[in-house]
Amino acid sequence: MNQIVRMNRRSFVIGSVTVGGGLALGFKLPSGPDAATAQASAPEVNAWVVIRPDESVVIRVAKSEMGQGTITGLAQLVAEELECDWSKVAIEYPTPGQNLARKQAWGTMFTAGSRGIRESQELVRKGGAAARQMLIQAAANSWNVAASECSAASGVITHGPSRRTTTFGQVADAAGKLEPPKDVPLKDPKDWKIAGKPLKRLDTIDKLTGKLVYGIDIKLPGMLNAAIKDCPVFGGRLKSFDAEKVAGMKGVMKVIPVGESGVAVVADTWWQAKTALDALPIEWDQGDNAKTSSASIAEWLKAGLDADQAFVGNKNGDAKAALASAAKKVEAIYSYPYQNHATMEPMNTTALYTADRCEVWCPTQNGDTALAAVVEASGLPAPKCDVHKVPLGGGFGRRTFTDYIRQAVAIAKEVPGSPVKLLWSREEDMTHGHYHPVTQAKMTGGFDANGTLTALHMRISGQSILASVLPERLQDGRDPATFQGLNPGGAEGVIGYTVPNLLIDHSMRNPPVPPGFWRGVNINQNAIYLECFIDELAQSVGQDPLEFRRKLMTQHPKHLAVLNAVAEKIGWEKSPPQGIHRGIAQMMSFGSYVAAAAEISVDKGKKIKVHRIVAATDCGTAVNPAQIERQIAGSFVYGLSALFYQECTINGGRVEQENFDSYDSMRIAQMPTVETIIMPSGGFWGGVGEPTICVAAPAVLNAFFNATGERIRSFPLKNHNIQLT
Amino acid sequence: MPRLTVNGKSHDVDADPSTPLLWVLREQVGLTGTKYGCGIAQCGACTVHVDGAAVRSCSLPVSEAEGKQITTIEGLVQNGVLHPVQKAWLEHDVPQCGYCQTGMIMAVAALLRDKPKPTDADIDGAITNICRCGTFQQARAAIHAASNA
Numbered sequence: 001m002n003q004i005v006r007m008n009r010r011s012f013v014i015g016s017v018t019v020g021g022g023l024a025l026g027f028k029l030p031s032g033p034d035a036a037t038a039q040a041s042a043p044e045v046n047a048w049v050v051i052r053p054d055e056s057v058v059i060r061v062a063k064s065e066m067g068q069g070t071i072t073g074l075a076q077l078v079a080e081e082l083e084c085d086w087s088k089v090a091i092e093y094p095t096p097g098q099n100l101a102r103k104q105a106w107g108t109m110f111t112a113g114s115r116g117i118r119e120s121q122e123l124v125r126k127g128g129a130a131a132r133q134m135l136i137q138a139a140a141n142s143w144n145v146a147a148s149e150c151s152a153a154s155g156v157i158t159h160g161p162s163r164r165t166t167t168f169g170q171v172a173d174a175a176g177k178l179e180p181p182k183d184v185p186l187k188d189p190k191d192w193k194i195a196g197k198p199l200k201r202l203d204t205i206d207k208l209t210g211k212l213v214y215g216i217d218i219k220l221p222g223m224l225n226a227a228i229k230d231c232p233v234f235g236g237r238l239k240s241f242d243a244e245k246v247a248g249m250k251g252v253m254k255v256i257p258v259g260e261s262g263v264a265v266v267a268d269t270w271w272q273a274k275t276a277l278d279a280l281p282i283e284w285d286q287g288d289n290a291k292t293s294s295a296s297i298a299e300w301l302k303a304g305l306d307a308d309q310a311f312v313g314n315k316n317g318d319a320k321a322a323l324a325s326a327a328k329k330v331e332a333i334y335s336y337p338y339q340n341h342a343t344m345e346p347m348n349t350t351a352l353y354t355a356d357r358c359e360v361w362c363p364t365q366n367g368d369t370a371l372a373a374v375v376e377a378s379g380l381p382a383p384k385c386d387v388h389k390v391p392l393g394g395g396f397g398r399r400t401f402t403d404y405i406r407q408a409v410a411i412a413k414e415v416p417g418s419p420v421k422l423l424w425s426r427e428e429d430m431t432h433g434h435y436h437p438v439t440q441a442k443m444t445g446g447f448d449a450n451g452t453l454t455a456l457h458m459r460i461s462g463q464s465i466l467a468s469v470l471p472e473r474l475q476d477g478r479d480p481a482t483f484q485g486l487n488p489g490g491a492e493g494v495i496g497y498t499v500p501n502l503l504i505d506h507s508m509r510n511p512p513v514p515p516g517f518w519r520g521v522n523i524n525q526n527a528i529y530l531e532c533f534i535d536e537l538a539q540s541v542g543q544d545p546l547e548f549r550r551k552l553m554t555q556h557p558k559h560l561a562v563l564n565a566v567a568e569k570i571g572w573e574k575s576p577p578q579g580i581h582r583g584i585a586q587m588m589s590f591g592s593y594v595a596a597a598a599e600i601s602v603d604k605g606k607k608i609k610v611h612r613i614v615a616a617t618d619c620g621t622a623v624n625p626a627q628i629e630r631q632i633a634g635s636f637v638y639g640l641s642a643l644f645y646q647e648c649t650i651n652g653g654r655v656e657q658e659n660f661d662s663y664d665s666m667r668i669a670q671m672p673t674v675e676t677i678i679m680p681s682g683g684f685w686g687g688v689g690e691p692t693i694c695v696a697a698p699a700v701l702n703a704f705f706n707a708t709g710e711r712i713r714s715f716p717l718k719n720h721n722i723q724l725t
Numbered sequence: 726m727p728r729l730t731v732n733g734k735s736h737d738v739d740a741d742p743s744t745p746l747l748w749v750l751r752e753q754v755g756l757t758g759t760k761y762g763c764g765i766a767q768c769g770a771c772t773v774h775v776d777g778a779a780v781r782s783c784s785l786p787v788s789e790a791e792g793k794q795i796t797t798i799e800g801l802v803q804n805g806v807l808h809p810v811q812k813a814w815l816e817h818d819v820p821q822c823g824y825c826q827t828g829m830i831m832a833v834a835a836l837l838r839d840k841p842k843p844t845d846a847d848i849d850g851a852i853t854n855i856c857r858c859g860t861f862q863q864a865r866a867a868i869h870a871a872s873n874a
Binding site for chain 2: 065067068069123200201203204205207208209210211212213214216217219225250269270271342343344345346391392393394395396423426482628630633634635636637638641642659660661665667668669671673
């Protein structure tokens with residue numbers, strides 16, 4: 001198992017950082033092919049908890065850490081129920097092979113959809129609570145007393161009547177041999193001492209010193225390096241390449257076709273491999289998609305705005321009839337582009353293949369599907385394969401895919417016995433993504449003669465992610481994920497407005513550009529469409545956008561509560577300072593209610609400065625408020641970068657943007673002050689990493705309208721010569 | 726065969742003179758704390774110090790680094806003690822995924838050497854690293870804390 005984190009809280013002296021003694025453990029690579037079947041060296045109380053004789057506590061976490069803080073939050077939940085000493089906690093990942101061998105003891109490893117904590121909280125809390133019960137039982141057995149007379153706190157077990165004490169480390173071995181308890185009650189969150197607190201992350205120190213080993217940093221004895229080019233046109237194939245031309249280049253070992261559409265150079269170092277790959281003559285069969293362009297896609301989607309056939313996502317009353325008889329109608333068309341995840345660490349995987357075993361080391365958001373990909377690509381049975389998860393240099397949804405893992409295994413099969421690290425160049429990464437899908441929306445609102453909104457029709461036209469990625473999740477062809485944040489009910493994303501005649505429908509059009517889950521997924525554009533248009537509707541009848549919303553939200557108290565919270569904190573009722581303009585937005589997504597209020601200034605109609613964003617979230621239960629704050633501020637960087645800069649245009653069936661020079665991202669100079677209101681109302685567990693991303697853009701766009709009277713409906717803003725300063 | 730001085734130690738490296746310093750550091754010298762992000766000096770993940778100045782090592786041929794003092798993130802810890810910027814980063818719990826952070830820390834360390842008390846405008850001008858997780862709010866607080874340490 002991979003030891004990944006342990007931070008040193010008391011000392012800044014790196015030289016003393018060693019295993020044990022309450023100090024830091026670094027990330028350690030598993031020691032070769034046997035690692036997958038290795039057992040922890042110290043007593044395992046249960047699948048979640050290992051306690052060493054020195055009292056250090058290893059908590060196993062199945063979810064992937066990609067910056068969202070999930071391993072710290074999950075460890076807090078285990079530690080809370082375990083009643084251990086938080087300063088002695090370290091974390092390790094079980095491997096997907098171990099998860100398979102132990103019949104999914106750790107549940108699903110899938111880490112996306114802001115589900116890391118909310119999906120596994122019950123499982124991990126029960127794991128911690130069961131371990132505590134077993135440790136107490138073991139102590140009680142050794143004293144020959146009833147377990148009910150004993151209690152645990154900070155890793156110490158006390159027998160109440162006699163005041164005898166022992167420690168977790170002393171009884172862990174015996175505890176691990178006991179039957180797990182059947183009845184495992186959990187604490188009420190109001191009694192939490194470790195969970196719910198703004199604790200620092202467990203995995204920081206090695207990120208500051210360069211010691212943390214990401215996938216790109218893996219080093220194995222005798223390791224080779226590979227660079228790859230896949231056909232730049234989606235759906236195209238590799239026709240031919242001239243390996244002779246690069247055969248004599250320094251370090252080059254082999255040129256290998258990969259699948260039907262890729263070619264890789266294997267060399268001693270990656271720079272040698274990349275240099276040779278750049279020099280390699282390659283011919284592509286571009287296939288049928290070579291004529292696809294952003295313009296042709298946009299034209300096709302535009303036709304969908306009025307198409308007869310559409311999947312219904314939300315409907316009440318008769319919106320079309322009500323619009324036909326409305327005293328006043330307002331209509332607007334919005335569109336949203338393709339975007340790349342652009343994780344800072346490009347895709348990579350290290351693979352070692354022999355005739356009877358295949359192991360990979362890879363940054364993945366889903367250990368389970370990564371293992372399945374290795375099994376399939378290697379042709380070996382699952383027990384002969386394993387995946388070693390490593391820290392991710394960003395995920396954002398991109399690393400739910402296994403394309404780069406399959407490629408690495410295919411390359412490793414050509415150099416059996418030698419580990420080989422496949423690393424994508426930034427250019428390969430930018431042009432072979434699983435892109436935020438492209439959609440357009442036609443928004444139509446109708447008022448009666450009194451200026452009351454009587455009808456709303458939101459027609460979405462565009463790409464379905466599920467149709468490409470998880471077609472088995474389609475419902476009679478309909479992609480329910482398209483309607484994120486717009487649903488009539490459910491726990492994930494309910495629309496916050498009640499309109500007497502409502503229709504939200506989707507004309508599905510799937511261009512030949514692979515879509516994927518991109519932090520926020522479909523709420524990013526849905527929130528812009530809905531929340532900017534609600535502002536347009538308010539403005540068309542001369543009403544304050546906040547008051548207009550409130551009237552539509554009386555049946556949605558949780559939505560309204562977060563909206564009211566940001567309005568109050570930004571001081572909506574009072575005029576903003578001279579030169580400052582405000583905008584507001586709300587949404588529900590990933591099970592959480594979120595709202596934002598932005599303050600901006602605009603210079604010469606084109607230069608936007610975002611001074612301040614107040615954000616509120618009701619995520620039901622807050623496991624670590626400090627990390628929630630960081631996720632919210634970070635989500636705004638991701639969301640505003642998308643709003644201002646990011647578009648992947650298609651020309652000749654390929655993505656035109658190859659690097660950060662044409663696909664920019666926010667820097668510190670553009671960062672607004674983010675003020676966070678965390679207001680968990682209890683009784684449910686909402687997501688954190690993604691929900692807030694969607695409210696930053698409409699809040700800023702609504703503020704821009706208030707500043708300039710100009711309504712922007714296509715993105716990114718750079719296409720309108722609007723800059724973020 | 727280029728000879729490099731990295732973190733005070735001399736290394737003879739077997740690399741073509743045109744190889745970017747980044748890849749020599751990562752693949753020849755074995756220091757992987759310096760990260761690859763873009764290869765075109767846009768993102769700053771590969772920032773190191775060359776004779777004390779912050780340099781994007783992905784775009785500096787190794788031949789131009791010969792005879793100069795190169796400091797990487799691994800060399801920022803002195804006598805086992807974290808650099809003030811690293812301390813501030815720890816105290817402010819700045820990193821998220823952490824991948825870009827070593828480059829940003831190196832850029833900040835160079836800034837503070839030149840300007841021990843930078844203003845927000847100084848920070849905006851000098852720190853242009855891309856961080857996709859969006860750690861900037863905490864990073865700014867940590868920079869000010871480090872400058873007051």
